[in-house]
Amino acid sequence: MSKKLTLRTEDYSAWYNELVVKADLAENSGVRGCMVIKPYGYAIWEKMQAELDKMFKETGHTNAYFPLFVPKSMFEAEEKNAEGFAKECAIVTHYRLKTDETKPGKLIVDPNAKLEEELIVRPTSEAIIWSTYKGWVQSYRDLPLLINQWANVVRWEMRTRLFLRTAEFLWQEGHTAHATKQEALDETVQMMNVYADFAENFMAIPVVKGVKTETERFAGADETFCIEALMQDGKALQAGTSHFLGQNFAKAFDVKFANAEGKQEHVWGTSWGVSTRLMGALVMTHSDDNGLVLPPNLAPIQVVIVPIFKTDEELERISAVANDLVAQFKKLNISVKFDNRTTQKPGFKFAEWELKGVPVRIAIGPKDLENGTFEVARRDTLSKEVKPAEGIVSYIQDLLEQIQNDLFQRALDYRNAHITKVETFEEFKDVLENKTGFISAHWDGTPETEEKIKELTKATIRCIPLDSVEEEGKCVFTGKASTKRVLFAKAY
Amino acid sequence: MSKKLTLRTEDYSAWYNELVVKADLAENSGVRGCMVIKPYGYAIWEKMQAELDKMFKETGHTNAYFPLFVPKSMFEAEEKNAEGFAKECAIVTHYRLKTDETKPGKLIVDPNAKLEEELIVRPTSEAIIWSTYKGWVQSYRDLPLLINQWANVVRWEMRTRLFLRTAEFLWQEGHTAHATKQEALDETVQMMNVYADFAENFMAIPVVKGVKTETERFAGADETFCIEALMQDGKALQAGTSHFLGQNFAKAFDVKFANAEGKQEHVWGTSWGVSTRLMGALVMTHSDDNGLVLPPNLAPIQVVIVPIFKTDEELERISAVANDLVAQFKKLNISVKFDNRTTQKPGFKFAEWELKGVPVRIAIGPKDLENGTFEVARRDTLSKEVKPAEGIVSYIQDLLEQIQNDLFQRALDYRNAHITKVETFEEFKDVLENKTGFISAHWDGTPETEEKIKELTKATIRCIPLDSVEEEGKCVFTGKASTKRVLFAKAY
Structure with missing residues (x-):
């Protein structure tokens, strides 16, 4: 096999796919949409895990492990969450194979071993975890619960790409429960900051901290905070999310606590995660036509x-x-x-x-x-x-x-040079086609406009940056009044 | 909830179940047969993982990650292995849920989203890994492959107990590929020794090293080495296994290499694993009526x-x-x-x-x-x-x-006092009923006798100890000639 890669200027996507395989990071497996993470790639992931795990523990979290499967009735309890994931989940329906009488050496699903209730392979664990928290929380003294899990999850994606979008991927998912709304909100913001710190100071990947629009929000959350990175080809990549769940899961699973006055209240929740997708961000932030470029912190x-x-x-x-x-x-x-x-x-x-x-x-x-x-x-x-x-x-x-710092500075310079303020939709389209990158523009705040812009340009609102200042402006598409700029981009 | 446990002398099994829950190690989940490993229990498992991972790396192994799912045709390729696990596996047949039109808020499996080929949730990963190794091995220069995976696996057990037997459990599975039979055999023995070292010197659990009989061998292996521990109630517990796979998987998945002379040969394989079952061994080796007793090495x-x-x-x-x-x-x-x-x-x-x-x-x-x-x-x-x-x-x-050493010595004294040599089947049954523990006895070497003894007493051959000396003797059941003693016990 030649070690030469397709040039990035020729075909960025081919370059990425080749690099991931040739640098021994990962490869496609014999299972549709599932990857094999090879030893060299896994060694990099282990370094990410070790650092994140340390950061989670320093902020008071402990690890635990919850089941891979979610019974259908449990899965559907939080309706928005269920609806969000129902279309792409792997479903276990049987628990036994038997010999195929007509073909020696072959096996078939035993029709007599059908499960009474189907099991969903977790696409995310809010349902199973909140159904467990119900048993763990009685009083305000049991709160907060600050728990993280390192696990595999499955989302039945139709178009997959190594690390960026795979049917199975590895991640960590934090799930916390709190007595007050403010405490849960603080936790949500804290974990977004932990992710930003990790991305910038450990992976040398600059990120924009922000809030998702309602359309882009996690199914079942009241608010989703995120960190957004910019890849070398001018497309954005969501590198981590932290969700304020309100009382949604507490209500769906009836998780209540007695407060200091003895009154029953629903618990407030958060969840937050990063995944092996970060491996893709790593590749597309620093690497070049000769192959992978690793920040020293992550180099095996x-x-x-x-x-x-x-x-x-x-x-x-x-x-x-x-x-x-x-x-x-x-x-x-x-x-x-x-x-x-x-x-x-x-x-x-x-x-x-x-x-x-x-x-x-x-x-x-x-x-x-x-x-x-x-x-x-x-x-x-x-x-x-x-x-x-x-x-x-x-x-x-x-x-x-020096290399660690230089890589960050170079990526930061590139990212900053690729945030373009635009005032008109013509400019908007022009940036998308020629300069690429993030577009900072006014938006009228409606899902309809967001959807329309996506239809016309494939660009989505990556986030409302936390540092976006109040200013008078007009929506780049409808011309309606707006008080804040948001960041648009085409995204992975 | 009372902190008091049932006394061990009253009901050992109830004591175990209560201890695991009350000491915050694990609990049953809302998913049949699957457990939740609670933060305190998981912290102990993390200590085991860290030490084992270090030992694997010191012996030249690296970690990687392979898919959770195994397509049915891949699963059945190694016939003995497939047959061994077919009766207890979770099977994914569909990839989408849809809204139940008759019941608002409820979901049903979408019949239009049936997979072309069923996916087995891995009960063990030889099939998926050897199908991958095929692409990684061409020449003797590519060997050996020394790879380990930390993962969850699923075996559809009907009667489950926390840590000891659960539908889903966590484990590590090493999978190695070698150019020669001798090298693969050496690896198999080396990893059994790593496990024994870990059990005794880190967990303070004394173990007997041995070889399994054909009946008790891993499905698909030519030889299974094991470490066997003795619990406080006189029952044995298999604490780790290391399998010499011969060329079975290489032949099933056509994994060949060109040797130094350019001739094509099949690769030789091993696999080896320990699981969260070790948590059960830990509890039942050291703990008492007041609760858990932890060797300092494992104490969070x-x-x-x-x-x-x-x-x-x-x-x-x-x-x-x-x-x-x-x-x-x-x-x-x-x-x-x-x-x-x-x-x-x-x-x-x-x-x-x-x-x-x-x-x-x-x-x-x-x-x-x-x-x-x-x-x-x-x-x-x-x-x-x-x-x-x-x-x-x-x-x-x-x-x-001192405590770490004393715990090991105490467990060793107990174990040694519970290995009883017997010469007759009367003695055999008497030990099982009264003294319990390991029985060292002659056996005629046939699966029929092994089966018969199991039927009559529920005792199985735990292993043929590696240090078993050659001596003339008569099978404790049939009276036929035998040259070696084996260890029988009732087992978890």
């Missing part, structure tokens, strides 16, 4: 050392130096690989580690041994320089931090 | 500090001392909780932390402040002593290690 291998040698004796001398470097990096918790394969040439190795996004490459040849130098290459800028061996380890340590 | 809270006070002023003075202790423990990575609730009395707190198995309790009252002492209580022995404040932290650090 942060530094690769490649020996340049002709003879065994040369390799031996280089190895002594390399192994010493490896030991020094490990002490600093910098993950490092000495690629001393003798079956591959340096050029092959350079291309392979570039494709896989290793942030820093050190090459060592006989000349370097003589001169006391190393060749240091940055993956993000594809630049090379020769550095003295003296102080190399602390230089690389600083460089990794 | 290792030390609890309970203030004994009458006035706010007393609490304040005690808190100053307690907070200082907390800071010191945290520096040593000892997890500690200062239970300064004013809504509960010390006696209530003592009972609660006993129920939850916190290994060490420190009580501090005004007298202690005067005398410069603490009352230190061990959960495992229920013993108390007054210790000087001087050096308390390093004393507790040593004590935690």
Whole structure:
């Protein structure tokens, strides 16, 4: 298989699909719409998980685990939520296969093993979790419940793409229960901020914090907060959502508590999640035509050392130096690989580690041994320089931090350059067609206008940014009065 | 809800069920056979996961993720495996619900959304993984594949019990592929040893390492290695298995590689797993009539500090001392909780932390402040002593290690005292009825005898221990010649 990718300018979508497979992140499986996350891709996901898990625990949350299946009657209890997910869910109807009498070695569904009630494979867990919370909450002393779950969920998407939209995906879903509306709202905002912090400071992905319109809101929520990122092709990607559920699920599942005065009240809820979709955001924020570019925080291998040698004796001398470097990096918790394969040439190795996004490459040849130098290459800028061996380890340590910061700054500059204020629908369409990116425009606040604009341009309202200032304006489509700009974009 | 448990001598099974719920480990859900793992129980499982994951990575394995669903045609490819799991699997047949026209707010399965091919919810992942490995292996250079997955699986058990037997459970499943039979066999044995090391040195659960008989072997394996533990009620519990799959799955899924001479050969495989069942083993190895007893390695809270006070002023003075202790423990990575609730009395707190198995309790009252002492209580022995404040932290650090060791030694003594050699079937039945535990007996090696003994006594062959010595003997049931003793027991 060639390691070369289609150029982004030629076909961004082909570039993405090829990169995900060739960089060993994921591949399509023999199961419609379901992906295999390969070891290298999963190692990146594990780093995301570890950091998020730490952030959740630091904000007082604990993990738990709830069932994969939701009985149909439980699923339909919160009507809006059920309606939102009913059209794309996997349904278990039987619990046994039996031998096909007509075809030896083949199995068929046993018609005598039909379930009394169908089970929905969870597309999200509000129903099963709130039906459990009913048993956990009696008094205000039992609140808040601050629980997170790492799990797989299934949404029967018809058109799937690796990481971005798959029938099964991995995610975390936080589900909290509170005594007051304000506390639940605070939690919702807090978790949006945790996600923004994670995206920007750990993944180096700049995001806009905002609120969804009613149309784009989570089914069953009173308000959905989100973080929105901008991909290199000018399309937006929703990177995380945090929902204020009001008392909707508490009412659907009859979850009440006795307040300090002994009066029964319904509980207030939130839910929030990010998923393996973030892997797609990662790829489309930083990578280039040579392959993956990884922020050092997320790189399973942060530094690769490649020996340049002709003879065994040369390799031996280089190895002594390399192994010493490896030991020094490990002490600093910098993950490092000495690629001393003798079956591959340096050029092959350079291309392979570039494709896989290793942030820093050190090459060592006989000349370097003589001169006391190393060749240091940055993956993000594809630049090379020769550095003295003296102080190399602390230089690389600083460089990794520099790369992390530079990647964020570069993405931020790109994103900021792709937020365009428009006043007319002509401008609106022009930006969409030529410049792409986010469009900051006035909107009359009606779902009808939102729908009409979507029909005409495929652009949707990504969010009402939290930092949107009050200003007098006119809806870009209807010309009706508006007091705030919202962000439109085509989106993944 | 009363915190008191049924006594073990009265009804061991009721004691177990009550303990699991009251100690906040897990509870039954609204979904038949599926459990909710509660935050406290999940925190223990996370400690197991972290340690196992470290051990897997130290032995060269990486994590990946494969689909939840297995198409029926893929599921049936390895016939023995399919036959073994066909009778207890959840089957997805439809992908959409629709509104029930006759009942507003209700949903029904949309008959127009029937899948072309049914999907089996994975009961184990050999089929989906080997169908993937086919694409990953061409040459001997691609081998070995050393991959692990943390996942949920579903087996449609009719009689379920929390942790021990649930329709859905969490586990890890390792799936490796090798160029030679010997390498695959070595891997199988290595992972059995990793499990034994983990069970004994981390969970303080002594285990017997052995091989399963053909009858008890994993469906699709050529050989199953296992670790078997003994519970307090004299019943055995299979705590982990490691399977040598031969070339069975490679042949079923046509996974071949070119060896160094360029000749095509089928790949050799292994798979190995432990599950949330280990939570059940943990409870039934160490706990007592007062509740859970946790080895310090697995305790989410290792030390609890309970203030004994009458006035706010007393609490304040005690808190100053307690907070200082907390800071010191945290520096040593000892997890500690200062239970300064004013809504509960010390006696209530003592009972609660006993129920939850916190290994060490420190009580501090005004007298202690005067005398410069603490009352230190061990959960495992229920013993108390007054210790000087001087050096308390390093004393507790040593004590935690002592408790970990003592728990293992106590369980080992019990287990060793419950391995009984018998020569006759009368003795065999007598041990089962009165002494219980493992029975070491000669067996003629036939599945028929094994089956007959099971019918008559409900005891099965747990394993042929690896350390079983060659000796001349006669089958305890048929009197036929035998050269090795095997271990029988009633089992969970």
